[in-house]
Amino acid sequence: MTKPDLIFVAQVSAANGLQGEFKLLSFMDDPFSVLEYSPLLNEKGEPALVITKAREHKGTLIVKAEGVPDRTAVDRIKGLKLYIDRSELPEPEDDEYYISDLIGMKAFDTAGNEVGRVMNVDNFGAGDLIDIKPLEGPSFYLLFSDENVPEVDLDAKRIVVDLTGI
Structure with missing residues (x-):
């Protein structure tokens, strides 16, 4: 089994x-x-x-x-x-993801530089937050929105994050 x-x-x-x-x-x-x-x-x-x-x-x-x-x-x-x-479970619709699919993905900035890795996705009541462990320094949260996360590639196990608002 x-x-x-x-x-x-x-x-x-x-x-x-x-x-x-x-x-x-x-x-x-x-x-x-x-x-x-x-x-x-x-x-x-x-x-x-x-x-x-x-x-x-x-x-x-x-x-x-x-x-x-x-x-x-x-x-x-x-x-x-x-x-x-x-x-x-049913397959998620377009632009929907299971948290387990996101955890472990590599995160890249909009210029293509590796930023870190997705450690978790939390929701404390105001929306989903991606917990990113950067290559150096402490982890940080980023609101999981189309503006902050313009690309999720499940096949390549990577996301693109826009860090300009941080």
Whole structure:
């Protein structure tokens, strides 16, 4: 059996009450669509979590899962990153990308000089930010927009970034 090509889709956040409910951070376009996949997998591609109930509360998913009967059990899985096999997802549309496709790409400036490497893509509520580790110096964030990232070449595993606004 081959190891699946995993896509990071959710993460266990904090407990919600004492009865085993917890907040689930979903990184899907539609947060509830994560519920369509079961079981959710761990980073090794092994079954990790089966959600049995879910509701929305103040913009967050509150869920209950098999084998998580109380707050103590939630505390044991807090921070668990959850994945699905890429083969279960549709192909992204033009100008859409899975974060896992961007991580590790080389970043070049508009003049063609290598700038660094994409380490992650984060979203703290104001849009997607590309975390770039430059060839020298500390990492920096760049808003993932058409202006700042005019080119993404999935086949060559490289992006072009416009650093003139930094």
